Amino acid sequence: MNRWRPFHRIRESFVAKISITLISVVIVLAFLFDLMLIRLQQKAYEDENIKHGLSLVRLLAQSVRIAVFSENNQDFIMPVNSILGHDDVVEADIFNNEGVMLFSRKKQENSLAQILDNPEHLASIFKNIKEAGEMHWQTPNSFIFWWPVYFNTSTSSDESLYFEMDDEPPARELIGYAALVISKQSFSEGVRNILINTGFIVVCFLAVGIFMSFVVVRRMTRPLSNILQKVKENTGSAGMRDDLSLLSETYGGMIQELEQSFETIKELKDGLEVKVAERTRELSDRQTQLEKANLKLSETLAKLQEAQQQLVQSEKMAAMGQMVAGVAHEINNSVNFISGALPSVKRLLGDIKELLAGYEGFEQIPNGDERSRKIEAIHALKNEIEFADIFATFEQLLANIEEGTTRTTRIIKDLKIFTRQGAEKFKQADIHSIIDSSIPFIDSKLLKGVEIRKEFGDIQPVNCLAGRISQVFLNIMQNAAQAMNGKGTLTIRTWQENGQAHVSLTDTGCGIEKDLINRVFDPFFTTKEVGKGSGLGLGISYDIIKQHSGRINVASVVGQGTVFEVILPLSPPVFPPTMKG
Amino acid sequence: MKKTLFLIILILLAGVRTAMAYDIVVVKSGNEMPMAQVCQAFSDKLVHLLPARGIKSIEPHRFREIDLSQSPTKSVVELQIRDLRPDLILTMGRNALLAVRDIREIPIVYLLVVAPEIITQDRDNITGVKLEIPVRLQFDELRRLLPQVRRIGVIYNTAHSAMEIQEARRDRPDLQFVALNAQSTREVPSLLEELRGKVDLIWLLPDIIVTNPQILESYFLFSFKNKVPVLAFSEKYLKSGAAIVVTFDLEAMGEQAAAMAAHILLGTSVSGVPPAEISRVKTIVNQTVARKLQLTVTEERPQ
Numbered sequence: 001m002n003r004w005r006p007f008h009r010i011r012e013s014f015v016a017k018i019s020i021t022l023i024s025v026v027i028v029l030a031f032l033f034d035l036m037l038i039r040l041q042q043k044a045y046e047d048e049n050i051k052h053g054l055s056l057v058r059l060l061a062q063s064v065r066i067a068v069f070s071e072n073n074q075d076f077i078m079p080v081n082s083i084l085g086h087d088d089v090v091e092a093d094i095f096n097n098e099g100v101m102l103f104s105r106k107k108q109e110n111s112l113a114q115i116l117d118n119p120e121h122l123a124s125i126f127k128n129i130k131e132a133g134e135m136h137w138q139t140p141n142s143f144i145f146w147w148p149v150y151f152n153t154s155t156s157s158d159e160s161l162y163f164e165m166d167d168e169p170p171a172r173e174l175i176g177y178a179a180l181v182i183s184k185q186s187f188s189e190g191v192r193n194i195l196i197n198t199g200f201i202v203v204c205f206l207a208v209g210i211f212m213s214f215v216v217v218r219r220m221t222r223p224l225s226n227i228l229q230k231v232k233e234n235t236g237s238a239g240m241r242d243d244l245s246l247l248s249e250t251y252g253g254m255i256q257e258l259e260q261s262f263e264t265i266k267e268l269k270d271g272l273e274v275k276v277a278e279r280t281r282e283l284s285d286r287q288t289q290l291e292k293a294n295l296k297l298s299e300t301l302a303k304l305q306e307a308q309q310q311l312v313q314s315e316k317m318a319a320m321g322q323m324v325a326g327v328a329h330e331i332n333n334s335v336n337f338i339s340g341a342l343p344s345v346k347r348l349l350g351d352i353k354e355l356l357a358g359y360e361g362f363e364q365i366p367n368g369d370e371r372s373r374k375i376e377a378i379h380a381l382k383n384e385i386e387f388a389d390i391f392a393t394f395e396q397l398l399a400n401i402e403e404g405t406t407r408t409t410r411i412i413k414d415l416k417i418f419t420r421q422g423a424e425k426f427k428q429a430d431i432h433s434i435i436d437s438s439i440p441f442i443d444s445k446l447l448k449g450v451e452i453r454k455e456f457g458d459i460q461p462v463n464c465l466a467g468r469i470s471q472v473f474l475n476i477m478q479n480a481a482q483a484m485n486g487k488g489t490l491t492i493r494t495w496q497e498n499g500q501a502h503v504s505l506t507d508t509g510c511g512i513e514k515d516l517i518n519r520v521f522d523p524f525f526t527t528k529e530v531g532k533g534s535g536l537g538l539g540i541s542y543d544i545i546k547q548h549s550g551r552i553n554v555a556s557v558v559g560q561g562t563v564f565e566v567i568l569p570l571s572p573p574v575f576p577p578t579m580k581g
Numbered sequence: 582m583k584k585t586l587f588l589i590i591l592i593l594l595a596g597v598r599t600a601m602a603y604d605i606v607v608v609k610s611g612n613e614m615p616m617a618q619v620c621q622a623f624s625d626k627l628v629h630l631l632p633a634r635g636i637k638s639i640e641p642h643r644f645r646e647i648d649l650s651q652s653p654t655k656s657v658v659e660l661q662i663r664d665l666r667p668d669l670i671l672t673m674g675r676n677a678l679l680a681v682r683d684i685r686e687i688p689i690v691y692l693l694v695v696a697p698e699i700i701t702q703d704r705d706n707i708t709g710v711k712l713e714i715p716v717r718l719q720f721d722e723l724r725r726l727l728p729q730v731r732r733i734g735v736i737y738n739t740a741h742s743a744m745e746i747q748e749a750r751r752d753r754p755d756l757q758f759v760a761l762n763a764q765s766t767r768e769v770p771s772l773l774e775e776l777r778g779k780v781d782l783i784w785l786l787p788d789i790i791v792t793n794p795q796i797l798e799s800y801f802l803f804s805f806k807n808k809v810p811v812l813a814f815s816e817k818y819l820k821s822g823a824a825i826v827v828t829f830d831l832e833a834m835g836e837q838a839a840a841m842a843a844h845i846l847l848g849t850s851v852s853g854v855p856p857a858e859i860s861r862v863k864t865i866v867n868q869t870v871a872r873k874l875q876l877t878v879t880e881e882r883p884q
Contacts, residue, residue, distance in 0.1 A: 066799055070770035152795050158695035159675060160794075161787045162712060162815045162828075163615065 014243035015225060019217045026209040034202040041194045045187070049143060050136060053182050056083055057134075057145040061178040064094055068102060068149045068176035076103035083180065090142065091181035094149070097174050099126055112144070112179060126177060142181050149176035329444045330411045337404030341397040348394050351385035411440065428461035431469070431501055431568070435492055438474040446481035450488055457495035463571050468544045472552075475537040476505050476564045483509025483562060496570075500550075503566045512556040520554055548572045603631065603668040603846055607646045608658065608681055610674025610693075615831055619692055620644075622835025623671060623842070630843040655680045662687070669842055672709075675700070682707065688845045692838050695787070697856060705852045708845075710837050712829070713787065714814050715858050716748045719827045720756065722864045723812060726825060726878050727782070734759045734780030734809070736772050738790035745786055758784075769796045773803045785813040785823065797821060808874050819867050824874055826865045833861040 060083045067075030080092045084105060091106035099122055115121050125146060129135050135146040150172040228243050231250045358378045365371045382388075439452065462469075480490050488508035495502050512520060516527065521542040545552045549572040556562035605627075609616050624644055631642070645665060647658055658680045662670060670689045672678045678691045678700050691697055691709030701707045723730060733756050737746055746760045759780050761772045769791055776783070783800055785792055792800075801822030804811045810824030819826055841854045866878050 066770055066796070066802075069795065070767050070799075072770050072774070074774070075770060157675065158787070158789060159610075159693065159712070161789065161792060162695070162817070164817050 014228075014247070015217060015221045017244075018221065019214055022213040022217060023210050026213055027206060030202050030206045030209065033205075034198060037198050037202070038195060041198060042191055045190055045194060049182075049187050050145075053143050053145040053180060054134060054136060054147070056086065056089065056182070057136075057147040057178055057180040059083065060092060060094075060180060061147040061149045061176075064103075064178060065149050065151050065175065068094060068096060069151050071096065071102060073103060080105050086182075088183045088186050089180060090183045091179075093179040095126075095177040095179070097176050099123060099177075102176065106181070108183075112181060129177060130174065138184070141184050143184065143187075145180045145182070147178050147180075148174050149178055151175045327411060327441070330440055331408055333444075334404040334407035334411065337400045337407070341400040341404075344393065345397050345401075348390055348397070351387075351390060355381055355385060355387065426463050426465060426572075429464055429466040429469070431459050431462050431464075431494060431503060432456050434466050434470045435473055435494075435503070438470045438477065441474050442477050442481050446478075446484075446486055449486045450481055450484055450490055453489055453491045455491065455493040457493070459494055459496045459501045460570055462501050462568050464548055464568060465544075468547070469568070472541040472544050472566060473503070473505070475541045476566075479537065480505060480507035480509060480562070480564075483507055483511070485509070488561075499570050501568045501570060503568075504563055505566075506561060506563045508561040511558040511560055511562055512554075513558060517554060517556055521552070602642050604643045604645070604665065605669045605671060605842070606662055606665055606667040607644055607671045607673065608662075608677040609646060609648050610672075610676040611648070611650045616673045616693070618831045619673065619835040619838075620646075620671075622832040623692070623839045626836040626839030627842060630839060631846060649676055649680060655683075659684060668846055671838065671842065678707075678709075688842075688851045690838050690842050690845070692834060701856070705850075708841060708851050708854050708856050710834050710841070710857055710859060713858065714827060714829060714862060716745055717752045718862045719812065719814070720749065720753045722827045722862065723782070723825065724755075726864065726866065727810070727876065728879060729877070730756075730781045732757045732759060732780045733782050733784050733812075734761075734776040735784040735786060736761050736763050736769055736776075736791045737786055738763055738788050741790055742786045742788040745788075749784075763791050766790055766793055766796050770799045773799055776803070777807055780809060783809055783811045785811055785818065787814050804870075804874070810871070810874050810876055816865060819865060822867075822870055824867055824870045824876060825878075826867075827862050828865070829859045830861045830863045834859055 060079060063079030063082070064076055067073075067079070076094060080094070080103060083089055083092050084107065090108050091112065092104070093101060093112060093116075094103040095101050099119070101116070115125065125135060129146050129148050133148065137144055152172055224247075228247060231246060235246075235250070355378070358374070358381050362371075362374060362378075365374055435454075435456075477490060477492075484490070484507050490508075491504075491506040493504045493506070512527070521538050542552055545566060545568070548568050550566065550568040552567070553565045554562065555565075607620055609620075624642070628642060645667070647661060649658065662681065662684060667687060670681050670684065670687050672681055672689060672691045672694070674693050675695065678689070678694050678697065681689055682700055682704065685704070685706055687706065689707040689709075691701075691707065693712050694700070694709065695712045697707075697709060697711055733749075735746065735749075735758060737743060737760055739762055746758065749756075750758055759776060761775060763769050763772055773783075783804060785800060797818070798821075800811055803809065804822060804824070811818070811822065813819075813823035813826045813828075815828050816826055837857060837860055841857070844854050845851055871878055
């Protein structure tokens with residue numbers, strides 16, 4: 001059974017069927033074409049040979065006309081030999097108009113012997129030539145051609161001897177016959193060559209045709225074959241039915257399914273129109289509702305904006321409170337230097353007054369005991385007031401006072417910078433100075449147990465609004481201090497990279513929950529207790545950094561701390577300083 | 582009185598015929614021959630010889646043509662001519678002369694007619710220029726061009742061209758004529774074979790028996806085979822293979838006939854103007870044939 005499997009497969013395969021059919025047609029057509037071509041070529045070759053033979057016999061008849069006219073044998077020799085010079089011409093015979101042979105020459109045995117021996121046959125030939133103008137036929141070995149020999153017999157006038165008489169009708173007289181026998185040897189060879197050449201061409205054509213048919217069928221049916229393969233795989237009917245019936249069944253099924261699908265689509269379409277109308281109506285209602293909701297939302301938004309303004313104001317007030325507290329603390333600290341030094345200064349001045357009083361009238365006291373006692377009393381006073389250290393103490397107190405005034409002056413200067421924000425313009429500023437000037441405004445209570453570690457790198461001056469940037473750092477540091485709750489380390493690190501200034505502020509505080517970290521810049525978002533923060537500080541900071549075309553990043557681990565990184569371009573595009581808050 | 586005399590003179594002048602401008606009828610055998618050329622030469626020469634003059638001299642000579650190919654019958658031609666009453670009839674070709682030969686009251690001048698005496702016989706109102714090349718002129722030219730030629734081969738027919746042979750022998754005793762008589766055209770090829778090696782030149786005669794188109798090829802085949810030139814009498818044989826042609830000059834013939842007509846129109850009787858031979862010949866050498874026959878032609882001079 002398996003032995004016949006390939007043949008069975010070919011019988012089932014539509015590609016094989018088409019290929020075999022096409023190749024069969026090509027073979028049959030090639031065979032018919034071959035036959036027709038051979039026949040046509042043979043006929044054309046034969047006609048050509050006959051034309052050639054007729055030309056030769058006509059030429060012979062023309063050449064020998066004077067010889068026939070004069071019946072002079074010598075005159076035959078040259079034209080007849082000339083014709084016999086052709087390889088295939090084997091015999092030439094000349095007759096006069098009475099049928100008497102005037103001249104004959106041949107290369108082989110007499111092909112016309114039978115005719116010449118039969119006067120009746122010869123007479124009938126001459127009769128036919130007279131009627132038809134020429135005669136030819138062929139025997140198995142040769143072609144035989146006959147042509148009449150005419151002589152011009154126009155009735156010439158004496159004048160015609162002198163002039164061309166064009167109008168005179170030509171007249172001729174039959175004076176004899178020329179016969180030519182041409183061998184078929186070359187003709188047969190030519191026919192054989194035609195057969196071989198044509199056969200070879202047809203075989204080549206057949207080979208190319210079969211190959212091309214196979215290739216074309218393979219290529220053209222490849223998509224169909226793929227479809228069939230998939231159909232077979234889907235239907236699981238591989239090798240069970242022949243391709244065409246499978247295709248036909250599948251196609252029929254598909255048509256049926258398509259018709260059903262179209263019906264379903266039609267039904268759906270009918271229902272869809274109703275549904276679309278309903279949906280449109282519903283959408284219209286929804287739109288009306290949305291418009292109402294939109295109106296309410298607009299109102300709510302206006303209220304929210306109003307509340308935001310209030311909150312911003314509150315934040316301002318809170319910030320101002322913090323700032324004032326910080327300022328007060330700082331000034332208090334500074335004043336403490338002065339006020340702490342002032343009683344000591346007063347006391348030292350009293351001691352000096354007392355000592356100087358001891359010296360009063362000392363010059364007028366003569367040397368003696370009184371003078372000695374006076375000197376002893378002065379020495380005792382000096383020892384009492386520790387006169388030797390008095391000026392060192394005095395200098396220390398003055399230094400304290402100076403420190404207090406210096407600090408106060410700096411606070412006032414920083415305050416001036418901080419309060420000049422509204423009128424601020426972009427200008428080159430040292431980022432480190434901005435950081436330093438911000439630190440004093442942090443609530444000092446929060447910084448009691450906090451170490452501020454500065455790791456400043458080399459940064460070029462940044463074109464910025466210094467007050468705004470200061471506010472950003474203050475907000476971040478304030479938050480850090482709150483997060484550390486009075487204990488921890490705030491590390492401020494700066495560096496420059498790719499034309500940007502980087503400032504990272506790392507605290508060791510409580511950190512921010514992962515879920516909340518993305519919301520820290522949202523306005524009003526805060527994790528602080530009610531009343532301790534408005535939730536606007538970082539939002540405002542975010543806006544300020546954006547205003548400077550910079551970025552602010554935050555990363556945090558709960559329990560370990562938070563890192564804020566502020567990135568500012570060294571030369572941001574300049575915007576008008578209009579910012580909320 | 583003066584007015585009456587003037588009127589009489591005017592009436593007499595009106596009645597004066599165009600005596601000094603002649604009416605000439607030209608009868609043509611057909612259009613195949615170079616008749617236009619000859620006719621033109623005739624009319625040009627006649628106007629030159631007889632310029633129209635007198636009271637009505639403003640009117641030139643009138644030439645009216647009758648083409649026999651258009652007027653087929655002899656009687657119609659005669660009627661036409663008698664109606665026209667011309668001063669002179671000029672015929673061109675044998676058929677034209679035959680068509681008018683019975684008109685006796687009008688002078689007739691013929692042209693392009695071979696052996697016209699057969700037609701004219703004893704008629705005294707007919708004269709003209711014979712269409713034949715004088716043998717003497719032919720051989721004068723031959724001697725001039727090919728002085729080395731001595732032996733002349735010629736095939737003739739006693740009935741047609743025996744006279745030419747006699748004339749040649751008489752006029753040119755310095756030449757040797759090998760003349761063979763052909764009774765029929767069929768004999769010409771074999772007679773030519775007889776001349777092989779015996780002659781230096783073949784002389785073609787205007788003889789319808791021995792020089793007809795059927796056999797003409799034989800002469801030229803013989804000529805080429807044996808390197809013997811052919812002396813012919815018409816230009817038409819040049820293309821067939823004649824080496825030398827001594828033939829008539831058509832313009833000269835026309836002018837010669839015009840001179841004869843002028844004499845007649847001026848009053849000389851036709852019998853006083855006898856038929857004439859052509860006075861001038863034209864010699865043409867076929868240089869191609871001469872080169873192939875290796876001829877040494879000493880001179881070629883148109884006459």
